[in-house]
Structure formats: C-alpha cells, structure tokens
Amino acid sequence: MDDLIRSHLEEYGQDPNIIAQAPGRVNLIGEHTDYNEGFVLPMAIDYYVRVALSRRKDQHLRFFSSDLQDRKRTSLSNLRFKKEDRWANYPKGIISVLLNRGYDIGGLSFTVMGNVPIGVGLSSSAALEVATAYAVQKLLGIEISGPELARLAQEAENSFVGVQCGIMDQFVSRMAQAGSAMFIDTRNMEYRHIPINLLTVKILITNSSVPRSLVDSEYNQRRAECEKCVSLLSARKSGRSLRDYSAADLRDSMGLIPETTRKRCLHVVEENERVREAEGALKKNDIVSFGKLMNRSHESLRDQYEVSCPELDWLVKRAWETEGVYGSRMTGAGFGGCTVTLIEEEAIPKYEARLEAYEKIFSFKPETFLCHPADGARIVFQQDGS
Numbered sequence: 001m002d003d004l005i006r007s008h009l010e011e012y013g014q015d016p017n018i019i020a021q022a023p024g025r026v027n028l029i030g031e032h033t034d035y036n037e038g039f040v041l042p043m044a045i046d047y048y049v050r051v052a053l054s055r056r057k058d059q060h061l062r063f064f065s066s067d068l069q070d071r072k073r074t075s076l077s078n079l080r081f082k083k084e085d086r087w088a089n090y091p092k093g094i095i096s097v098l099l100n101r102g103y104d105i106g107g108l109s110f111t112v113m114g115n116v117p118i119g120v121g122l123s124s125s126a127a128l129e130v131a132t133a134y135a136v137q138k139l140l141g142i143e144i145s146g147p148e149l150a151r152l153a154q155e156a157e158n159s160f161v162g163v164q165c166g167i168m169d170q171f172v173s174r175m176a177q178a179g180s181a182m183f184i185d186t187r188n189m190e191y192r193h194i195p196i197n198l199l200t201v202k203i204l205i206t207n208s209s210v211p212r213s214l215v216d217s218e219y220n221q222r223r224a225e226c227e228k229c230v231s232l233l234s235a236r237k238s239g240r241s242l243r244d245y246s247a248a249d250l251r252d253s254m255g256l257i258p259e260t261t262r263k264r265c266l267h268v269v270e271e272n273e274r275v276r277e278a279e280g281a282l283k284k285n286d287i288v289s290f291g292k293l294m295n296r297s298h299e300s301l302r303d304q305y306e307v308s309c310p311e312l313d314w315l316v317k318r319a320w321e322t323e324g325v326y327g328s329r330m331t332g333a334g335f336g337g338c339t340v341t342l343i344e345e346e347a348i349p350k351y352e353a354r355l356e357a358y359e360k361i362f363s364f365k366p367e368t369f370l371c372h373p374a375d376g377a378r379i380v381f382q383q384d385g386s
C-alpha cells in the first residue's frame with residue numbers, strides 16, 4: 001500500500017484521499033448462466049486491484065497505471081470510450097455512469113495498482129471497475145447498496161466499454177466474504193455466502209496463456225443465440241429467459257430450434273441444475289460430488305456450449321488423470337483463460353509435472369497459482385476528514 005501512496009504522490013504531488021481495493025474472481029461452477037437469469041457459484045480470489053483517488057481543483061480526470069507506467073487523461077465534459085485508452089476505459093465508464101445518474105463529481109486523479117493477472121478470465125476489469133466505483137462512492141459519500149454498485153459497474157461495461165457481460169463478476173467482486181463462495185440467483189440477485197472448508201484440498205488456477213482474441217465476439221454471439229432461442233420457445237410456452245425452461249422443454253423443441261442453438265441452450269439449463277446440486281454438495285462439504293459436477297460442467301462447455309479450446313481441454317484432462325484431483329474445469333468466458341482445479345495439496349507437484357509437455361505442444365507457457373476465497377471490495381486507506 002505504501003508503494004501505491006508513494007506512486008500517487010510522485011505522480012500528482014498530492015497524497016491520495018482514499019484507496020479502495022476489489023478482488024478478481026474464479027467461478028467454481030455456473031458458466032454462461034448469468035446473462036440467462038440463472039445461477040452462479042463464484043468466489044473472490046486473494047488477488048486485488050487497488051485504486052487511489054484524490055480530488056482535483058479543475059474538471060479533469062487523470063489516470064495513472066503504476067504497473068503499466070501508462071497515463072491517460074480526459075475531462076468530465078468529454079467522457080467517451082476510446083480504444084487507445086484501453087484499461088482507462090473501465091474507470092472512465094464508471095464515472096460516466098455516475099454522471100448519468102446525476103451525481104455531482106468534480107475532477108479526480110487516479111492511480112491504479114494490482115496483482116490480478118490481466119485478461120486471463122479472472123475479472124481484472126470487473127475488479128478495476130468495482131474498486132473505482134467504491135472509492136468514488138466513499139470519497140463523495142454517495143449512498144449506493146452493494147448490489148446496486150455491482151449493477152452500476154456492469155452497466156459501465158455494457159454501455160460504455162461495449163461488452164455485454166452478465167452481473168457475476170462485478171457482484172462477487174463487491175459482495176464476497178472471505179472463506180466463502182457465493183451462490184447468486186442472477187434473476188433476483190438473491191445470494192448466499194457458502195463457507196468453503198477444504199482442509200487439505202486446494203483451489204489451483206492454471207492459466208493457459210492462450211491469447212483470447214475470440215472471446216468478446218463469441219461471447220456476444222452466444223448471448224444473442226440464447227435470446228433467439230427464448231423467443232422461439234416462448235411461442236409455445238411463455239417465458240422471458242432460459243431460466244424459465246427445462247431440459248425437457250428443449251428436448252421437445254427439436255425442429256423448432258436450430259440444432260446448434262438447441263444444444264447450446266441445453267448447456268445453460270443443465271448448468272443451472274448443476275449449480276444447485278453443487279451448492280448442496282458444498283454445504284455438506286462433499287468435495288467428491290462437487291468435483292464431479294465441475295467435470296460435467298467442463299464437458300458441457302466443451303461439447304454443447306462450445307466455448308472451450310484444445311489448450312483448456314488438454315489442461316483439464318491432465319488434471320482429471322491426476323490422483324488427488326476432485327474436479328477440474330475451464331472457468332470464465334472461455335476461448336483461452338484459466339482452468340480451476342480442486343486438488344489435494346500433496347498432488348500438486350504430480351499435476352504440475354504433467355504440464356511439462358504443454359509448452360512443446362501449444363507453444364504457450366502455462367502458469368499455476370493457488371488462490372483462497374477472499375473478501376469483496378474494501379476501503380484500505382482514508383485520509384482524515386476526506
């Protein structure tokens with residue numbers, strides 16, 4: 001934290017008034033269900049983005065990434081998405097949404113620092129959005145509930161950045177509790193914290209290191225396909241999202257719905273069932289059943305929703321072959337990114353040894369790291385009187 005304060009001071013000649021941190025996340029199960037009003041079971045990870053903020057006397061917005069040594073600037077009256085602003089579009093989006101909601105915001109200087117791996121499906125962007133929104137909220141003394149702040153951050157991503165993501169990442173980054181995963185019903189935002197008691201079992205992330213060029217276009221396309229399917233299904237049985245339909249409804253709709261679409265939507269409704277079962281298993285501390293559900297989830301993402309890739313499938317297979325692994329699956333939107341594996345601590349070296357061939361086959365270097373269920377957004381520094 002001292003580094004961030006020093007970095008802010010060097011950049012702006014002023015101490016920060018406030019610093020907020022927000023975590024990245026790993027989704028344990030419930031993939032591509034959140035934009036279909038379904039269930040998800042993610043947890044926040046102990047990797048964070050921190051945003052330091054100080055007030056300015058003018059109407060400018062300055063952004064400094066101390067990790068990337070990159071600077072961007074704009075003014076409150078000229079807030080637009082600009083491709084070349086890359087990472088700074090996320091905090092810009094938050095300010096834009098707050099202004100649209102009528103909040104009175106003056107000029108601000110931002111410094112960003114973090115250790116959430118960027119662009120690998122662990123929600124570094126959601127963490128940056130949530131940390132920004134939370135810092136601004138607390139600095140200006142705005143009343144916004146946690147779920148509402150998550151919505152606001154999602155809106156920034158949907159309408160300012162232009163990615164049609166669901167609510168999961170922002171919600172868990174704001175609302176998580178250390179030691180627990182979160183069951184979220186994305187239809188009505190009801191949620192429960194589910195304690196994770198793993199004892200000797202670890203949550204291991206493996207980054208496939210695959211460049212993720214397809215992810216945004218394929219993501220938006222999958223989303224559109226789900227919506228199209230609902231419009232076709234609703235001609236027979238009323239409903240407003242895939243949440244309102246069962247696997248039987250989809251099986252009965254052969255001929256009505258194009259085969260690929262039907263297969264993909266089957267993933268969504270079956271994944272919802274798996275999340276419910278996984279919640280039950282986690283509550284009973286039944287890691288064996290939980291792991292099997294993770295494996296089924298991966299197969300379905302690979303074969304039905306078709307968002308995996310050879311590299312992720314290879315990593316998951318190596319995990320499945322390793323004694324001491326309970327479950328392993330791709331996590332996040334897919335097309336590269338990471339896998340998440342529940343593994344006995346003593347089995348980790350055996351699993352890692354199996355990954356040695358990966359680089360030769362795919363020419364990317366995989367990375368593994370442990371993570372623990374962490375708290376959602378927090379204020380970690382506040383100057384007296386600000």
Ligand code: GLA
Nearest residue numbers: 031032165166167168332333
């Ligand atoms: C991304 C999105 C989430 C969710 C997942 C897939 O992480 O931001 O809203 O849709 O993909 O489950």
